[in-house]
Amino acid sequence: MNKNKFIDSIPSIFIVLSVFVLWEILVHIQDIPTWLLPAPSEIFKSLYLDFPKLFEHTLVTLQEILIGFLVALIFGFLIASGIGLSTTLEKSLYPFLISLQTIPIIVIAPMLLVWIGYGLLPKIIVVALISFFPIVVNTADGMKSLDIDMKRLLLTMGANNWQIFRKIMIPSSLPYLFSGVRIAVSISVIGAVIGEWVGSSEGLGYLMIRSKPQFHTELVFAAIFILSAIGIGLFLLVGFLEKLVIPWSRYENSTE
Amino acid sequence: MTITNFEIAIEKVNKNMLFQGQTLEVLQDIDLSIKNQEIVSIIGPSGCGKSTLLNIIAGLDNPDAGAISFQGFNQEERLGSVSYMQQKDLLFPWRTVLENISLSLEIKGISKKDSVEICRKYLSEFQLDKFEKNLPHTLSGGMRQRVAFLRTLLTDSEILLLDEPFGALDALTRRNLYVWFMKLLENNPRTVVLVTHDVEEAIFLSDRIILLSQRPGKVQLTEEVSFERPRTHDIIAHPDFVSLKLRLLDRLNEGGDE
Ligand SMILES: Nc1ncnc2c1ncn2[C@@H]1O[C@H](COP(=O)(O)OP(=O)(O)OP(=O)(O)O)[C@@H](O)[C@H]1O
Ligand SMILES: [Mg+2]
Numbered sequence: 454m455n456k457n458k459f460i461d462s463i464p465s466i467f468i469v470l471s472v473f474v475l476w477e478i479l480v481h482i483q484d485i486p487t488w489l490l491p492a493p494s495e496i497f498k499s500l501y502l503d504f505p506k507l508f509e510h511t512l513v514t515l516q517e518i519l520i521g522f523l524v525a526l527i528f529g530f531l532i533a534s535g536i537g538l539s540t541t542l543e544k545s546l547y548p549f550l551i552s553l554q555t556i557p558i559i560v561i562a563p564m565l566l567v568w569i570g571y572g573l574l575p576k577i578i579v580v581a582l583i584s585f586f587p588i589v590v591n592t593a594d595g596m597k598s599l600d601i602d603m604k605r606l607l608l609t610m611g612a613n614n615w616q617i618f619r620k621i622m623i624p625s626s627l628p629y630l631f632s633g634v635r636i637a638v639s640i641s642v643i644g645a646v647i648g649e650w651v652g653s654s655e656g657l658g659y660l661m662i663r664s665k666p667q668f669h670t671e672l673v674f675a676a677i678f679i680l681s682a683i684g685i686g687l688f689l690l691v692g693f694l695e696k697l698v699i700p701w702s703r704y705e706n707s708t709e
Numbered sequence: 710m711t712i713t714n715f716e717i718a719i720e721k722v723n724k725n726m727l728f729q730g731q732t733l734e735v736l737q738d739i740d741l742s743i744k745n746q747e748i749v750s751i752i753g754p755s756g757c758g759k760s761t762l763l764n765i766i767a768g769l770d771n772p773d774a775g776a777i778s779f780q781g782f783n784q785e786e787r788l789g790s791v792s793y794m795q796q797k798d799l800l801f802p803w804r805t806v807l808e809n810i811s812l813s814l815e816i817k818g819i820s821k822k823d824s825v826e827i828c829r830k831y832l833s834e835f836q837l838d839k840f841e842k843n844l845p846h847t848l849s850g851g852m853r854q855r856v857a858f859l860r861t862l863l864t865d866s867e868i869l870l871l872d873e874p875f876g877a878l879d880a881l882t883r884r885n886l887y888v889w890f891m892k893l894l895e896n897n898p899r900t901v902v903l904v905t906h907d908v909e910e911a912i913f914l915s916d917r918i919i920l921l922s923q924r925p926g927k928v929q930l931t932e933e934v935s936f937e938r939p940r941t942h943d944i945i946a947h948p949d950f951v952s953l954k955l956r957l958l959d960r961l962n963e964g965g966d967e
């Protein structure tokens with residue numbers, strides 16, 4: 454099993470490595486200065502040398518991502534439940550949700566700064582806003598996708614709406630919730646960086662903004678490297694949790 | 710005789726269904742009274758409305774005309790008062806075998822832990838004890854059907870509706886289940902309406918057999934089955950059994966040729 458997984462990931466490891474090697478060669482042949490485009494070796498050097506600083510800022514950004522994402526998850530699930538339970542709520546909430554999604558987060562973020570000020574809270578709100586939509590829409594779809602015959606089965610047992618919600622709607626929505634969460638974790642990283650860009654004194658986004666004018670481009674890239682690592686790590690974590698929480702979901706369609 | 714002696718009384722029931730813009734007459738003037746603790750089988754060609762009739766008795770559907778009463782009382786709201794095993798097994802893919810079986814107990818408000826405890830002792834009788842923690846997708850068709858059957862039996866209502874409960878089982882398992890089921894009903898009598906395609910099964914299990922005609926389903930023939938209970942498998946060879954079987958098969962085929 455593990456061996457197979459390793460073999461499966463060989464192509465992607467190979468691609469990443471060759472990109473790095475080509476990049477390194479290119480930078481050296483063309484003699485590109487580090488402030489313009491640092492070679493991978495420079496980036497890794499910076500990761501090593503600036504580790505304490507990077508680590509400190511990573512913790513801040515990670516905190517914003519996790520809290521913001523959790524807020525989005527909780528509210529997303531609650532609102533999706535409302536939509537699943539009531540058609541009236543569905544009809545009245547959907548336009549609101551979609552308009553919320555169309556407002557550019559780039560515009561909202563500075564406003565939050567004006568309204569709330571600096572600190573953790575406005576970043577959490579940006580992360581939550583950006584990751585909320587995929588969670589709520591997917592989960593609501595899942596609630597609506599319940600098997601009508603299962604519902605009829607519970608009705609013959611004398612079940613009430615609350616029991617139908619708990620015993621069918623919630624479980625049927627979980628696979629959908631997870632695909633929403635998968636999208637949400639990747640864009641929540643972007644949300645945190647945007648939140649920091651418009652005004653902050655710590656975090657990887659702040660570090661990037663500050664390092665660029667100082668021509669510490671290798672530090673910018675080191676931050677990008679860490680951000681993608683966070684994105685990949687969260688994505689893998691969600692996949693792992695999914696297998697753990699809903700082991701049945703991959704077989705659902707084959708059991709009709 | 711007053712109607713109150715009947716557990717289930719179906720009076721002049723008509724049912725139409727809309728299908729692709731066309732109205733289908735599915736059931737026509739169904740009159741059927743079922744006594745308390747009687748076991749009645751319903752047979753008939755595919756599509757004649759057997760499942761529809763059970764849906765109506767269970768309260769999932771309402772007749773377009775006519776009435777259903779339980780114990781003499783007109784019953785508009787029937788959901789929750791019968792145990793119904795539908796044609797599809799409808800196992801919940803996220804629940805283990807044991808959790809699927811205990812579903813109705815949970816709906817009644819018994820805690821999950823207690824319901825699972827109550828159900829566990831039935832598993833061995835169904836050769837499912839080794840699979841109690843399995844998810845449905847790992848089970849064979851026959852096992853799934855036994856789980857659905859057990860789940861229905863544990864929905865503890867006076868009236869039991871079974872839609873082809875043994876269809877996916879092999880002959881041996883099926884025969885063992887017949888015997889087990891009849892013993893269960895002896896100790897804990899219930900009123901049973903059983904839909905089946907298998908004429909032998911109908912004769913072996915029931916007190917009375919109703920033959921429905923091709924759609925629109927009408928009661929075409931009613932046969933009493935008078936074998937003593939408890940019945941054993943040798944009755945299959947009994948001349949009365951054979952002649953009844955031939956008679957029913959004849960009529961079934963007639964219906965099919967039309
Ligand atoms: N949801 C539905 N909408 C419209 N028509 C339906 C629907 N379900 C069933 N029918 C029609 O109603 C008729 C009766 O269906 P029903 O399922 O009761 O038959 P059945 O006797 O149980 O058949 P089988 O033995 O194949 O299970 C069928 O002819 C079918 O075409
Ligand atoms: Mg049917």
